Amino acid sequence: MVSGVLAQREPEVVRGDIEQVDRWHPAIRVLFRFGFVVIGVGMAGVWLQHTLLRTSGVSQEVVSEVGKWTALHPITDWIGTHLFDVPIDYTVTGSGDTAAKWVSVFTLVLVAVPVTAIWSVLDRRRPNYARLYEWFRLLLRISLVSALLLYGMIKVLPTQMSFNLERLVEPFGDMSPMAVLWAQSSLSEPYEMALGAAEVVAALLLILPMTAGLGSVLAVIVAMQVLLMNLAFDVPVKLFALQLFLYATVLAAPDIIRIVRAMLGQAVEARTSTPLLPTPRGNRILLAAQALIGVWLLCATTVEAYDGWHTYGNARPKSPLYGIWNVTEFSVAGEQVPALVDFSESPASGMPSVTERFRRIIFDIPQGMTMQRLDDSLVSFPARIDTDQHTITLSKDTAHQWKLATFSYVQPQSDRLILEGTLGGKPVRMQLDQVDLAQYPAVSRGFHWVQATPYFR
Numbered sequence: 001m002v003s004g005v006l007a008q009r010e011p012e013v014v015r016g017d018i019e020q021v022d023r024w025h026p027a028i029r030v031l032f033r034f035g036f037v038v039i040g041v042g043m044a045g046v047w048l049q050h051t052l053l054r055t056s057g058v059s060q061e062v063v064s065e066v067g068k069w070t071a072l073h074p075i076t077d078w079i080g081t082h083l084f085d086v087p088i089d090y091t092v093t094g095s096g097d098t099a100a101k102w103v104s105v106f107t108l109v110l111v112a113v114p115v116t117a118i119w120s121v122l123d124r125r126r127p128n129y130a131r132l133y134e135w136f137r138l139l140l141r142i143s144l145v146s147a148l149l150l151y152g153m154i155k156v157l158p159t160q161m162s163f164n165l166e167r168l169v170e171p172f173g174d175m176s177p178m179a180v181l182w183a184q185s186s187l188s189e190p191y192e193m194a195l196g197a198a199e200v201v202a203a204l205l206l207i208l209p210m211t212a213g214l215g216s217v218l219a220v221i222v223a224m225q226v227l228l229m230n231l232a233f234d235v236p237v238k239l240f241a242l243q244l245f246l247y248a249t250v251l252a253a254p255d256i257i258r259i260v261r262a263m264l265g266q267a268v269e270a271r272t273s274t275p276l277l278p279t280p281r282g283n284r285i286l287l288a289a290q291a292l293i294g295v296w297l298l299c300a301t302t303v304e305a306y307d308g309w310h311t312y313g314n315a316r317p318k319s320p321l322y323g324i325w326n327v328t329e330f331s332v333a334g335e336q337v338p339a340l341v342d343f344s345e346s347p348a349s350g351m352p353s354v355t356e357r358f359r360r361i362i363f364d365i366p367q368g369m370t371m372q373r374l375d376d377s378l379v380s381f382p383a384r385i386d387t388d389q390h391t392i393t394l395s396k397d398t399a400h401q402w403k404l405a406t407f408s409y410v411q412p413q414s415d416r417l418i419l420e421g422t423l424g425g426k427p428v429r430m431q432l433d434q435v436d437l438a439q440y441p442a443v444s445r446g447f448h449w450v451q452a453t454p455y456f457r
Contacts (some may be wrong), residue, residue: 004181006307023127025369032129033119035113039250040136043105045144046070051146055300071104072111081105090117092259095236102239130274138276141206146297148203151226153305155196159313161185165324165364168440171376187442189314198222206251207294209287213271216252217259238284245399253405289335312365318388319363321409325417325432327358339374361432362388369394392419 012333014051024032047221050072053063068090079105081090095101154160163186167179176185185192202222205215223245254271262268276282309315330337337357360372369392381394381404390409396402405428407421415434422428438444442457448455 020129024129029126029129030116030120032069032133034112034116035122036129036132036136037115038108039118039243039246040139042108042112043248044140048139048143048146049299051143055304060092064090071100072107076100076104076107077110079103079110096240097236097238105239128412133275134276137251141212141216142252142293144244144247144251145203145206145294146301147240148199148206148219148222149297149301150304151152152196152199152203153301154308154313156200157196157305157309157313157315158186158189158192159305160196161192161310162313162316164186165379166362166370166372167323168437168442169324169360169362169376170374170378174376177233178235181229181235186314204294204298207290209273209290212251216248216445217255219248220245220252220256245307272414316368319366320371320385321363321417323363324435324437325363326360326432326435327360327400328433329429329431330357331429334427358430360435361430367398375428392421 046067050063050067053066069443071090073090077088080086080099084099084103085098086103088103089098090100140429151160163184164183167175167183172180184193188421198218199222201213202218206209206219207215223241227238227241227245229235233355235241258268258271275283276286327339330339339357339359357374358371359374359376362370363370363385364370366385367382368380369385370378370380371377382396382398382400384393384395384400385391386393391408392407393400393403394405394407396404405423407419407428409417409419411417417430417432417434419430419432420428441455445455
């Protein structure tokens, strides 16, 4: 009985002895303190805080205000103005690479220097940070779980790269690199879902310590692929993708080293770690807490992704006039305007400008309409389509307080529309013929196991 108790307590005593005896090199201790402040508290901790606030139902205004202060708001403002001569704007724009983001990281690094120096002086006698290192890894792990679940679920439920009809008629050369990436990814739901599944699987493996090693290695591969795409296609989430890759690399480094040693035929012992808490009961409770946080994040991100999938993802509602429509007839004040316009003609000749004659009209989402001009450029407007009154209202704003045009429409055939109304103060009549989407190989080609020759049209 006594020997059994001693056997159970022995690993804890050994770990405690190791923690007391094992002395880290002074430079390693300083580097750890700096990394803990910058990567742990300033990056991963801030991200996790924002995630928990957002998933707890806190308003976006509050989350944004907290984000402003966690970006070291007063110091960042001063540095942006006096060192870089750039205005710091914390407005959420959808970009993670704004000047405010980059300057705030620079500020964080600057602030971490004196913090590390003070910490090093006050805590200079501590031999190592074995236990704090494990807490540091836990913080990185949960932050990485939340990010991978968020970005993974909006791909598993295709939302991040949603399919837009206008991409079928927009000239390839007019697209930005990011638009090209989004368009090619959205054309294949299985591909987008597979990208998301890899992120979700890595996140699920990272939740519990016993599978975290495998999850961290998979996370490195996933994060590297995301970072590469963001860099190669100019996606404005480079800074955050770099941070995720850094988290995954720190977590996976010990296991990657062990994998390499095993592949070289060297003996590899089981990796040991210092327990996060001094008692077995405390560690069991902490393990249960990690599982609960993982379940919470999984449920929260699934709900967010599901709502987004049905709001602006591939499961979103379609316009009642859904389709691409060629403008086959166009008249202004009763005068027919040809589809081909000589752009060298001066405006004085009476020929309408390119903005007045449209080549195509695209109805995709219920609350919008896109027009393609004769020069193939696209312009979109908030639109309200009343199927009872058979009217279409175009406006400058989504509340339709500033109206641009009002049309009535009739549909004599399923593939034909006739629009009459006013545009730019002039009476306009248009006849639209619907395009068969099957004529676009991007959506109609499908999948083939057997092909006589490459289909490279």
